[in-house]
Amino acid sequence: MRSLLLQLYPASWRSRYGDEFVALLEERPLGPFDVADVVLGALDAQLHLLGRKTTPDPAKGLAMTLRIGGYAAILGSLLWVLGFVAASSDKSEGVSPWAFFIVAGNAALLIALVGLSAFQARRYPKLVWAAFALPFVGNVVSMIGVLALVFADEGPFVAGFSPWEVWITGLFALVVGSGLFAFASWRTGSLSRAGAGLLALGAITLLVIIPGMMGLYSWDPLVSVGLFTTLAAFVGGWVIVGIGAVRSDRISLSSLPG
Amino acid sequence: MNGSSPPEIGRFAEPALLILVSLADGPKHGYAIMTDVEAGTGRPLGPGTLYAALVRLEQRGLVEPLEPVDRRRPYRLTAVGETALSEQLRELSALAKLGLRQLNQGSR
Numbered sequence: 047m048r049s050l051l052l053q054l055y056p057a058s059w060r061s062r063y064g065d066e067f068v069a070l071l072e073e074r075p076l077g078p079f080d081v082a083d084v085v086l087g088a089l090d091a092q093l094h095l096l097g098r099k100t101t102p103d104p105a106k107g108l109a110m111t112l113r114i115g116g117y118a119a120i121l122g123s124l125l126w127v128l129g130f131v132a133a134s135s136d137k138s139e140g141v142s143p144w145a146f147f148i149v150a151g152n153a154a155l156l157i158a159l160v161g162l163s164a165f166q167a168r169r170y171p172k173l174v175w176a177a178f179a180l181p182f183v184g185n186v187v188s189m190i191g192v193l194a195l196v197f198a199d200e201g202p203f204v205a206g207f208s209p210w211e212v213w214i215t216g217l218f219a220l221v222v223g224s225g226l227f228a229f230a231s232w233r234t235g236s237l238s239r240a241g242a243g244l245l246a247l248g249a250i251t252l253l254v255i256i257p258g259m260m261g262l263y264s265w266d267p268l269v270s271v272g273l274f275t276t277l278a279a280f281v282g283g284w285v286i287v288g289i290g291a292v293r294s295d296r297i298s299l300s301s302l303p304g
Numbered sequence: 305m306n307g308s309s310p311p312e313i314g315r316f317a318e319p320a321l322l323i324l325v326s327l328a329d330g331p332k333h334g335y336a337i338m339t340d341v342e343a344g345t346g347r348p349l350g351p352g353t354l355y356a357a358l359v360r361l362e363q364r365g366l367v368e369p370l371e372p373v374d375r376r377r378p379y380r381l382t383a384v385g386e387t388a389l390s391e392q393l394r395e396l397s398a399l400a401k402l403g404l405r406q407l408n409q410g411s412r
Contacts (some may be wrong), residue, residue: 063355069375070334070351080350087352091359236348 047076054088077171078163078178115161116291118154123284126151127277141196152189155220156182158284159227162237162291177230181223188216218256221280225249228283238290245283251276319349319357324366324381324389331370331380334358361385 048071052064071080129147136142163178191213194203203209228246231237255273326332326340334354341349358379361367366385370378381389 059359063359065375066334066372066377067351067355070338070354073335079348080352083350083352085352087350087356090352090356094356094359 047081048072051081051084051088054085055091059091075171077174079174112161112291115158115163116288116293118161119158119284119288119291122151122154122156122158123281123288124151125154127281130277131274145192145196148192149189152185152192152220155284156185158288159185162231162287163227173226173230173233177223177227179223181220181227184216184219184221184223186216188213188220191216214256218253221249221252221256224280224284225253228287231287237287241283241286241288241290243283244279244286248276248278248280248283252280319353320361320366321389321392322349323354323357323361324385324392327367327379327381327385328389331378333373333376333378335376337379 048068051071052060052068055064055067071084125147129144129149129151133142133144133148136144159178159182163174191209191211194209194212198209200208203212207215225246228242228249231242232239232246251272255276258273322341322345323337325344326337332340334351337358338349338351338354341347358367362369362379365382366388367379368382370380372378
């Protein structure tokens, strides 16, 4: 991974700084933040070498990534819950247009995960990677499931699983992954801890509700109330994390040691 | 570098300033600068950002490389770098005082 990242830099840069830069990368395990930062640094080095006057500032680039991730978290979670609630209530025959809101929400949450994960601190690289990978995969599987529900037949869709089973598996991974993401955010303190706490609460309670959706216990009005309360916490957590990310996009010089 | 005023820190001003502050108490290699900045600001300074700023600081003559030890190359402030840093910190200090004064006046 380190040598691959180094290859992104211009040859002349590598011959001058390569050894010391690799030594620096070897000092501790690489997290998503490091990888994103090195990629932007390499892009800057390439443009700097070309003598371009519009060299991007990695600090600004990362701030922009954080801002995009924040907006995507807000938009994605709202679209997702709107689509989820409306599609669940839609009793009409045929394809529910609300399913596309779920897909759009999933897509925006993917962007949010990429943007926000880059900013998780590097103290817990394994946790941060897992907190990125699991909800990412869950999002993708969930999207595939929703699209299959819309476009495929009701029978087995992939590996004997029906579209609904694919979707619920993706949803399960998304919820567990979101809980993990919330836990990582809480530990690193890089994003809003209030949002992370609410997201974790929403994820944990959703895990209790999902078996009800799968028919593993009787679905009564109480479960429906619990589901909507839980969804509110889940989405509220993502929104608060997103708002916090949009607001905290620059290093505070005032916190420099005197 | 000629004339009375030291060169500006320029692009990457924020990471560059953090690096100069870190080097103010003596030479450090990249990892030591990163941990120093993280400890001081509570925010991570990525390796890509660090070297992008470090390269520019070296090109402007504000820092200079020393002989590497086990592939880890320390950097230190040059005399010009020290002057530029102290001037920049004085400007920031004056700006902070002005801002606080304006805030106090505004809140009355």
